[in-house]
Each structure stands twice: as structure tokens, then as C-alpha cells.
């Protein structure tokens with residue numbers, strides 16, 4: 261195959277071309293990138309006096325343990341407390357433990373910050389020590405500290421404890437425990453609330469992110485990071501988790517930005533849309549800090565009156581929801597000297613506005629496109645008037661139905677077979693250039709063929725198909741302004757969707773083959789697209805040529821979906837230095853990175869010789885990035 265490259269760029273690479281889609285699903289937030297280690301830390305949204313209310317907690321040595329509806333709750337947002345009753349006649353340590361999110365990593369290099377509130381429901385003469393510890397399920401103590409609990413403390417008192425493990429067990433089958441001396445504390449009843457256990461966080465941010473997900477360490481000691489994927493945008497908070505959940509919930513249980521900001525003790529949490537309770541500890545401001553710390557711009561969605569069980573808000577009750585969206589946007593970009601919600605942002609520590617260009621109105625409203633006709637008109641109409649500098653993204657099919665005001669951006673989602681992505685590498689080539697821009701907000705090859713089962717993890721075959729499609733996104737990035745694989749993160753211990761880009765468990769992270777494709781494309785995007793000979797439609801060989809005009813480099817992405825290698829000749833329109841690099845991701849088509857084969861497939865970079873006209877053989881089943889210095 262001979263590829264002739266044009267020296268004049270057809271268009272510049274859009275600022276936000278590659279990024280990440282995020283929503284609280286698959287324990288990607290709680291139990292994932294949100295670094296809180298204790299599951300069910302505040303007994304949010306559970307029914308008191310039930311055993312299920314105690315999920316993730318366990319009793320030690322026969323202590324009585326119950327979640328109560330506290331007559332004196334730690335806050336109106338957290339009505340439940342954990343009541344510990346110490347029986348008479350026991351001996352030794354007695355109390356309770358938390359198993360974390362399917363394990364707790366104990367690392368001797370870390371200082372853990374623990375905290376909780378306690379009170380005695382009835383005043384008592386007790387004055388004794390509680391031991392706070394990190395210990396294995398078998399009871400081996402790795403870190404412990406002592407705090408004194410005082411029986412006269414009948415109002416909530418917050419306790420802080422630092423824990424420094426003496427060693428790092430391989431196993432994550434560990435517990436955070438609170439125990440007292442059974443003889444000393446016999447007959448006592450003590451209430452607890454709002455526990456927390458944090459390891460060090462990404463960039464040291466309080467209430468922040470798990471370092472090894474924001475920064476993913478591969479087994480080779482290198483570091484591939486969500487951050488290193490050089491994502492330019494972060495779509496939040498969903499996805500379906502933005503949309504009110506189905507199964508007969510009320511409008512009030514939808515995600516609401518204002519219920520997720522401010523002190524953790526004031527956040528009620530909610531039943532998320534993926535079958536588990538969201539603490540909302542990774543709240544709206546934490547999402548903004550995540551964007552700031554990973555140098556991304558939010559593509560922020562607002563709730564637009566649709567629920568997954570098909571109901572839509574009628575058109576005469578939209579005003580309070582439109583106002584809530586206006587307030588949400590002002591929290592992000594408002595002037596803190598004039599706007600109350602911007603002033604709230606300042607009071608929480610961020611007086612400056614966050615960057616924001618795009619606001620998505622709803623999510624996948626093609627499921628409710630009839631009502632979207634008026635919902636879009638009211639939301640986009642009012643928000644455009646309030647924020648003329650913002651660009652609003654519609655979530656129905658392009659121009660179906662016709663919307664007013666006419667959307668200038670649409671969000672396309674596609675979950676399809678690997679074959680579909682190969683066949684649709686020219687998907688956007690035929691789109692009219694009529695001033696409309698497209699966000700490929702969610703896409704993934706989810707199975708290998710129409711009848712095939714869904715993939716648990718991406719494979720080389722599925723990732724290569726995505727790469728072929730992405731060469732089309734680059735060729736059409738004059739109208740495709742942003743693209744993100746979805747979903748981003750999955751806890752291998754509890755998930756509701758596969759495949760995903762990056763899997764993890766309580767101590768390790770598993771970047772998939774598709775993650776490496778995203779990283780190769782995003783970290784080598786160039787600043788302008790150089791047209792070249794078009795690949796064969798529905799063929800097996802695809803490429804995309806860009807130039808980085810600041811670094812003065814040429815970047816050539818090559819995708820070979822065939823089982824045999826493919827010799828190529830590139831004719832460049834300019835001279836290049838002979839010493840260049842090839843980074844190749846390749847392997848057997850069925851190969852995956854997974855907890856059992858964590859780094860089966862990683863990109864390998866090696867030097868190659870370039871010339872104005874040069875030959876390169878694309879390996880079978882491979883994604884390659886060639887980079888050369890233009891001279």
C-alpha cells in the first residue's frame with residue numbers, strides 16, 4: 261500500500277479531541293477513583309434496624325452492632341448511626357470492622373487518615389481506649405492507634421487518627437477495625453457516624469483520588485496513567501447515572517449537583533442508577549478538581565427531565581429544573597462577587613471559575629425524543645440566553661427530531677461489534693459540513709460479532725477495530741470535536757457492564773488493550789490533519805497522518821486489522837530526520853489485559869529509520885504510531 265501525504269493541512273485538530281467519559285457505575289467512583297476506602301461509611305440511604313444496613317461492616321468478638329435512626333443524628337443528611345453495644349462477660353478486643361470496597365490495600369509507605377464521629381446515647385462514667393487498626397481478616401495487625409472515648413460525651417465528637425502500617429501484605433483481605441477492651445467496656449453503648457479512611461491521594465488533594473488509578477503503574481515499573489492518556493476533557497456526571505433511575509423512584513432521587521457539594525457530613529448520597537448507593541463523596545466540586553488536577557476541561561451534563569423508565573417531565577413544570585441547571589453552571593463559571601452559587605464555590609476554596617465550553621442537555625434522549633422537542637427548547641433556550649458563550653450538546657439522533665433552537669452539537673453513542681467499527685471507519689466522511697459538530701461521547705467494540713457474547717475485557721481484535729474507527733474520527737475532526745471510549749473504569753469485584761477501558765481491584769489497576777489505543781491516539785494527536793491517500797473502504801489497513809506544528813513532528817497512526825503483516829510505502833511532502841520512532845501495540849487477536857494477564861499487551865517503542873519516502877511493514881493485528889522530526 262502506498263500512502264502519499266499532502267503537505268497542507270485540511271483542518272486543525274480540535275482542542276478537546278480525546279478525553280474520558282465518567283459516571284458513577286461499576287464502582288468507578290465510590291470504590292474506584294474516589295479514594296475513600298470504607299464502604300458504607302455513613303450508612304446513607306439504608307433502612308435502619310436491618311442487617312443489610314450493615315453491609316461491609318462486621319462485628320468482632322460478639323459485639324452488638326446495629327444501624328439506628330439516631331434521635332440526635334450527626335447531621336440532617338445522615339440520619340443513621342452505628343450503635344455498638346458491649347455485652348457483659350466478654351473478654352479481649354471487641355467491636356467492629358469494615359472490609360472496604362472488596363478489600364483494603366495496606367501499604368507501609370502510606371500514612372492513612374482515619375476519622376469518625378462518636379457519642380454516648382446516655383451519659384456514662386466510662387473513660388477508655390478504643391483501638392483503631394488495619395488488620396488482616398485473620399487478625400494480624402499492621403497498623404494501630406489508640407483514641408480515648410469518654411462516656412460523658414453525649415454530643416457528636418469527631419476523632420482523627422493517623423495509621424502507619426509496619427509492612428505491606430500482598431493480600432487486600434484486610435479490615436479497618438474499632439475495638440475496645442471487652443472487660444473494661446462491658447455494658448456500654450456507643451454511637452458512631454461518618455467514618456472515613458483515606459490513603460494518600462493524587463496530587464495530595466483532600467477528599468481526592470486514588471493515586472494508582474489516576475496514575476496507573478504497569479508491571480514493568482513504567483507508569484501509564486489516566487493522566488498520561490493526556491485526556492483533554494472529562495464528561496460528567498453521566499451517562500445513565502445523570503438520568504433519574506427507573507424502578508419507580510421519584511424525581512427527587514435524581515442526581516442533583518447541590519446535594520453533592522459542601523461538607524461530607526451534609527451529603528445524603530443517593531441510590532445511583534447502577535444498583536448501588538452513591539455516597540456523593542466524589543461530588544460536583546470533586547469532579548471539577550479532578551478535571552483541574554488531570555488538566556481536563558469538563559463536558560458537563562445537566563439533567564433535562566427524562567427518566568430511564570420512560571417518563572419525561574411535562575413542559576409546564578420545567579422552571580425549577582432549568583433554574584437548578586443555571587445554578588449548576590454558575591457554580592462552575594459564575595462570578596463569585598455577583599452570583600450566589602459562584603460565591604458558594606469560592607467559599608469552598610475555589611474563587612476562580614473553572615473552564616467550561618460544552619454543556620450536554622440530558623443523556624441519550626433518543627429514548628425520549630418526542631419530549632426532548634420541548635425539553636431541549638426550554639433548557640437550551642433558557643441556558644443559551646443565560647450563557648451565550650457556552651455550547652450546548654443535544655443527545656437525540658442528529659436532526660431527528662428537528663429541534664429548535666437548532667443544535668450545533670450532537671452527542672453520538674455507539675456500542676457495536678468489532679466488525680461494525682471496521683466497516684464504519686468512514687462513518688463521518690459523508691456527514692454534511694453544515695456548521696454542526698459531533699461529540700462521539702461513548703463508543704466501544706463490545707462484542708466480536710453480532711451473535712457473539714459481550715466481551716469481558718477488550719481484546720486486541722476489538723481494540724484494533726476501535727483504532728480503525730478512530731482514524732476516521734481524526735480524518736473528520738473538522739466536525740468531530742471530541743471522542744471518548746466508554747465506560748472508563750470498572751471494579752473487577754462488582755460491575756454491571758463490560759468491556760471497560762481500565763479495570764482495577766483493591767490494589768491493582770489493569771489498563772486494557774483499548775486503553776493503550778486511546779493513549780496512543782490521545783498522546784500523539786498532532787495539531788493539524790494532513791490529508792493522505794484514503795484507506796480502502798471496509799478494508800483491513802487504516803491510517804491517519806497529523807503534524808504537530810509546534811514540535812514540528814509528523815505523526816502517522818497505522819491500524820492493521822489483518823492476520824498478516826502489511827508492507828507500506830509513505831511519500832511525505834517534506835524532509836524528515838532519519839531517526840524516528842515506532843510505537844507498536846500488537847498481539848494475538850484474542851489477547852486481553854486482565855487481572856490474570858495484567859500486562860499481556862503493552863505498547864513497545866523502538867527506533868526506526870525515516871526518509872521523505874520510506875517503507876514500513878505494519879505487523880499483523882497491530883496499532884502503530886510513527887513519529888518523525890520534520891527538518
Ligand SMILES: [NH3+][C@H]1C[C@H](O)[C@@H](O)[C@@H]1CO
Nearest residue numbers: 499500501623624746747
Ligand atoms: N448505556 C450506556 C449509555 C449511557 O450513557 C451510559 O450510562 C451507559 C454505559 O456507560
